[in-house]
Amino acid sequence: MESLTNRKKVVSDKPMTLWExxxxxxxxxxxxxxxxxxxxxxxxxxxxxxxxxxxxVYRGQHVLKRDEQGRENCTACGLCAVACPAExxxxxxxxxxxxxxxLYREEKYAATYEINMLRCIFCGLCEEACPKEAIFLTDRLxxxxxxxxxxIYGKDVLVESLDxxxxxTKRQHTGKRSQS
Amino acid sequence: xxKVTIDDVEIEVAPGTTILNAARQAGGDIVPPAMCYYSKLxxxxxxxxxxxxxxxxxxxxxxxxxxKLVASCSTxxxxxxxxxxxxxERVHENRGGVVEFLLINHPLDCPVCDxxxxxxxxxxxxxxxxxxxxxxxxxxxxAPIEIGNKIKLHMNxxxxxxxxxxxxxxxxxxxxxxxxxxxxxxxxxxxxxxxIENDFSGNMIDVCPVGALTDKTFRFKxxxxxxxPMEAECACEKCSGKAVLWMFGNEIYRVTARKDKYGEVETxxxxxxxxxxxxxxxxxxxxxxNILGPRKIDRHSVISQGKYATxxxxxxxxxx
Numbered sequence: 001m002e003s004l005t006n007r008k009k010v011v012s013d014k015p016m017t018l019w020e021x022x023x024x025x026x027x028x029x030x031x032x033x034x035x036x037x038x039x040x041x042x043x044x045x046x047x048x049x050x051x052x053x054x055x056x057v058y059r060g061q062h063v064l065k066r067d068e069q070g071r072e073n074c075t076a077c078g079l080c081a082v083a084c085p086a087e088x089x090x091x092x093x094x095x096x097x098x099x100x101x102x103l104y105r106e107e108k109y110a111a112t113y114e115i116n117m118l119r120c121i122f123c124g125l126c127e128e129a130c131p132k133e134a135i136f137l138t139d140r141l142x143x144x145x146x147x148x149x150x151x152i153y154g155k156d157v158l159v160e161s162l163d164x165x166x167x168x169t170k171r172q173h174t175g176k177r178s179q180s
Numbered sequence: 181x182x183k184v185t186i187d188d189v190e191i192e193v194a195p196g197t198t199i200l201n202a203a204r205q206a207g208g209d210i211v212p213p214a215m216c217y218y219s220k221l222x223x224x225x226x227x228x229x230x231x232x233x234x235x236x237x238x239x240x241x242x243x244x245x246x247x248k249l250v251a252s253c254s255t256x257x258x259x260x261x262x263x264x265x266x267x268x269e270r271v272h273e274n275r276g277g278v279v280e281f282l283l284i285n286h287p288l289d290c291p292v293c294d295x296x297x298x299x300x301x302x303x304x305x306x307x308x309x310x311x312x313x314x315x316x317x318x319x320x321x322x323a324p325i326e327i328g329n330k331i332k333l334h335m336n337x338x339x340x341x342x343x344x345x346x347x348x349x350x351x352x353x354x355x356x357x358x359x360x361x362x363x364x365x366x367x368x369x370x371x372x373x374x375x376i377e378n379d380f381s382g383n384m385i386d387v388c389p390v391g392a393l394t395d396k397t398f399r400f401k402x403x404x405x406x407x408x409p410m411e412a413e414c415a416c417e418k419c420s421g422k423a424v425l426w427m428f429g430n431e432i433y434r435v436t437a438r439k440d441k442y443g444e445v446e447t448x449x450x451x452x453x454x455x456x457x458x459x460x461x462x463x464x465x466x467x468x469x470n471i472l473g474p475r476k477i478d479r480h481s482v483i484s485q486g487k488y489a490t491x492x493x494x495x496x497x498x499x500x
Contacts, residue, residue, distance in 0.1 A: 075291045075292050076400075077290070077291030077292070077296070077403070078402075078403035078405065078406060079291070081406070082405055082482065082485055082486075087486065092402075093400045093401070093402070094400060095399065095400050106289075106291075106292055107292060108291075108292045108400050131290075131291050132291060
């Protein structure tokens with residue numbers, strides 16, 4: 001039968017020649033390979049001190065964006081929760097009152113918005129479903145905790161703070177979401 | 181009985197039936213969409229032009245085609261009439277144009293609107309509309325109006341189908357709202373924002389094909405696809421008492437009349453099952469209702485997401 005891969009090798013049991021019996025040439029050629037690798041550039045990084053750059057398509061912790069005037073983009077339309085295959089997102093909505101125009105962009109806003117990070121599979125479908133460019137996945141990592149309830153992220157964690165805006169321009173220019 | 185062919189489907193209907201109703205009797209996907217026609221309200225129809233169809237042959241006696249597309253909701257069938265709806269390129273093109281016209285002044289606020297998910301204009305726009313608008317002028321805008329303390333009117337979203345006016349005329353004893361002004365300036369309004377205080381005024385919300393008239397007790401509470409519709413009944417002396425409860429857990433978020441697949445209130449025991457304002461707005465407690473079981477939802481509707489049928493749900497008595 002014809003072999004399926006080319007990895008099969010015929011094992012021979014021939015007696016060694018004199019050149020092979022000396023062993024030294026084989027050791028030297030082996031050491032050459034070893035020393036060559038010592039001079040090469042290292043392929044690993046010393047992780048906690050050094051980190052690698054994230055790919056622009058990396059999907060990490062979510063952020064709920066604000067617009068240029070600092071108003072929340074999310075209108076609690078529920079499309080992210082429908083799109084979510086892990087059913088990790090829950091929200092309740094509320095009506096914007098008079099005087100809150102600087103806080104929320106539209107007349108409806110998310111009063112609570114929770115993502116269960118234990119359920120989330122970081123697929124990015126919420127981001128794709130969002131009609132208001134409110135939710136984005138960022139290159140931040142979700143930390144680990146010992147308690148389960150710490151993983152339920154509310155608006156206090158998800159909404160970006162006014163003085164520490166989170167840059168998502170890289171994500172906006174990857175894939176379908178590129179701005180026209 | 182007269183014979184009529186709609187999209188290669190041949191059916192026999194009673195004389196005097198309109199093309200739209202003949203298509204509905206045949207069922208399936210040959211039924212033209214309708215935004216303003218409401219079979220339970222006599223006098224509706226003929227305004228939105230979404231139900232236009234092509235008549236390829238007028239009748240057996242006079243088989244000439246009708247020169248223009250006709251409104252199927254108000255054109256009666258003739259013996260031997262051949263109607264083209266889905267199979268006609270002209271109808272498809274025309275419907276796209278009608279949708280574009282309907283969307284000229286309709287805001288793109290589906291993420292905010294309570295009707296999203298059960299909106300007929302959303303369905304129609306999804307099927308026939310284009311992703312971009314060509315309308316460059318300013319849209320007409322109005323501030324939301326309170327009609328009574330239970331109904332909110334978003335005039336921006338209104339497509340002037342007149343269904344709610346017919347509800348007020350036919351169901352309530354005294355109509356206090358209507359369409360003011362003409363053309364571009366036409367708007368649904370009450371004189372000096374008069375409260376509508378009839379027991380059946382809430383049915384305006386159910387007949388509204390878009391989100392112009394919305395239930396204030398449900399306003400922004402939830403999205404329809406997060407709720408589970410349950411069929412329920414209660415002993416009500418004013419109305420049929422047969423309604424759909426939109427529930428989240430054990431909480432009733434909203435009560436509506438039972439609507440069929442054309443978005444019209446169902447006929448139960450030969451009577452259109454309108455519900456009164458008490459049932460709609462005030463009975464938000466499960467004790468007051470006798471819950472019959474989950475309502476059957478179309479598999480393709482967004483409302484069916486996250487709802488899994490169990491064996492109990494397949495009880496044919498509960499599902500119709």
